[in-house]
Every structure is written in structure tokens, then in C-alpha cells.
Amino acid sequence: MNFHTREVKLSRLCNEALSEPLDEAEKAAMIAAAAQKVEELFDILCIDHENDHNTRETPMRVAKMYVEEILEGRYTAPPRITEFDNAQAYDQLIVTGPIELRSMCAHHLMPIYGAAYIGILPAADGKIIGLSKYDRIVEHFASRLQIQEELVKQIGQYIVDMTKPRGLAVRISAVHMCKTQRGVRASRRSRMVNTYYWGDMAENAEMKREFLDECVALDRGNAE
Template identity: 80%
Template sequence: MNFHAREAMGARLCNEALDEPIDEIERASMMDAAAQKLTELFDVLRIDHANDHNTRDTPKRVAKMFVEEILAGRYTAPPRITEFENALAYDQLIVTGPIELRSMCAHHLMPIYGSAYVGILPSAEGKIIGLSKYDRIVDYFASRLQIQEELVKQIGQYIEDMTKPRGVAVRISAVHMCKTQRGVRASRRSRMVNTYYWGELAKNAELKREFLDECISLDRAGQE
């Protein structure tokens, strides 16, 4: 399907939000249609969903899970940002994490799970957002079909746009079950780590080092 055909259907790339959040009527209709297609898939795979007590309602459950959980970040509005006055003109690095991350691989529809860390270099003249909002931002962009290389950048760019800091860093460390449960069947300890830097955090090697040191410290503290 080309770009113009997607536009006509109101479709978007798998890790993009729709133009407008869907309402309850659209949500119910989407789940019903998805359940029907999943029923057809079960028929193709010769799974008896009509008589097997284990799979009788599975198409409906899976359809609801995709719409309301796994892909929720496509169909809902972005998280509201609560801002606080930076009364004392704080301008030093803030790092928060580990933030629980759960997503779904766009290539094989297998779970991605791990941790995200966010570093913010606030502007002395700007504002500071509520700490829990970083968790909500991560969850919002993770709740789509994703690849980690794009997810880390989407999170960082949204924080830039919404808070106008002097610098941003986002780091993700995650297990990809498309690698551990299929294909090469790698160890469950096998992870992918990548980082996105912007502004002063992209230019200043000392700030980068401080951010990475804080990520290591937070990760160790979370394991205690």
C-alpha cells in the first residue's frame, strides 16, 4: 500500500499515532473486526476455536489486548505534561530510571522488554515536568509495533518538543524475544542497548559520561 492509499484509509506507519484518538465506538468496532480476522487465522492454522475450551474466546481476547494494550499508544492522546516552575533556576543533569519498558517487535510480533533511562539538562529559564511523566512518555511510545532504534529517538524527540531543555539523553536496554524465542534462540540475557543524545548532551563528552555513570548506578540500585 502506497502513502496516498494509507492516507485515504487513515492509516499510519506501525509506530506512529493516528491523527486523532479513536473513541469508544471506533474502539469496539476495531476489536470486533480484529477478532473476526483472528478467527480466520485460527481456521487457516487448523485450531479448533469453536470446541476447544482453551481457545474458544482467544480471538476476542487477543483483539482486545492489541487495541487496548499493545497498540494503545497509536489510538490514544499523548500523556499530559505537568509543568512546574524552575524557581531556583536549576540547570544540572537530571537522570531517571530504570523505567519499565514493554513493547512489541514490528518484524515478528514478539515482545520487547527491558528498561529505559532518561537524562534531562533543564533550562534555567524553563520549566521542569513531573517525574512520573517520563514513565508515561516511555509507555506511550512503547505501546506500538516498534524497533528499538526508532523507539529511543521518538521518546527523546517528544521530550525535546514538549519541555525545551538544553539537552536530552534516552537509553534503552531490552531483550527481544524475536531473538530469544525464535531464529537463533539466543540467551535470555542477550540484550540490545542504544542511546539517543540531543543538544548539549550530544556535544559534551563529560555530560555523556555523567549520564552513563548515573544509568549504571540506577541499574545497580534497582537490582539490590
């Protein structure tokens, strides 16, 4: 089976999902085709993947890693959201983090790793979602070829669309190995930090300060 045989409305952006998730047969076909291409790359790079015991199975391992792990969020459906009634009409800031973040830079195919922090201003008459779902959402959108400036917005927009909070903030602090392992070879302590706000969080300076203070406190507590 060729995974390209069915009609797929393929986004031109590498960090967006396919129009429909791949089924298991399509995933298997994609992995097999990708493994062949990795073998071709190894041939070009003069790496023996047939006789060298270290690299004999590497093309297949790499193909499976990309389809089933690194780019999983491109080929699978978003995580299901478990909602709960906001029985006590809670409408104050909730902050969760640090949420482990692992992604892959779209420019050089090098790892990005760090943490995400999410601040939610729930609507008093709305819903709240299970805390672990924020981790699942971060993992889903990070499992694609990404640019951090776009990743922070994808995570937040999905939460806004699905839960309709009064306000939302998403902050990412991450190391980019395309900067630490190549090029300038910066210190591994060198990070990129960016934050994006929606709704009341975008308009209220005091709420922004509270969110950022909580991020610092959570980060400090995680380091202790």
C-alpha cells in the first residue's frame, strides 16, 4: 500500500496536522517508504547500513521514530478533552507547569527541549478541564517540526477554541540544539523564552505579572 494513494489535503506548513489522521496501514506504509529513503541517504553519506552491525537496522529505527514519535502530532488526532463543571464558579488564575516540552526544529531537524507554562482564567459559567490534558496538548503540538514562535500560539489557540476561557497565557522556555550543537555552538544554558496571551490575559497587565511571577516560582521550585 502507498500512503499517498488516498486523497489527503496536505497542509503546506510542516507544523500542521494532515486533514485526517493516518490509520495503521498508512503509518506502516509511510515508515517503510521513509526507511528506504534513509537507506539512500546513508548510501550518499557512505554509511554501510547492510554490513555494519551498528547501523544495519538504523534506517528502519529512524523512520519509525519520526512517524511514531517525533512527528506523531502531525499524523494523529488531538487529545480528547475531559471537561468538568465549574461548580464553584471559580474565575481566578490557574497556572500549571513546568510541562516537559520536546520538539524538533523545522530548520535543521535538531531537538528543542524545555518547559511550557499555561495560565488559565476560567469562565465562571464555563468548564474546566483535567489538569493532565494540558500536558497532552503540549505534547501533541510539540510532536511536529516546529518553530517556537508558532508552537506557543498553536498550543494556546487549541485550548481557547476547545474550552472558551476568559483569558489564557502560554509561555515556553526552551533550548534549541540547532544553536548549541552547530553553528555558533552556544552554551547549553542558552534558551529562548516567549509568551502569548489571549482574552483578558492580553489586556490586563496585573494578570500578566501574576502569571509571570507564578512561572518563576514554579521554575524555582522545580530546580530545588
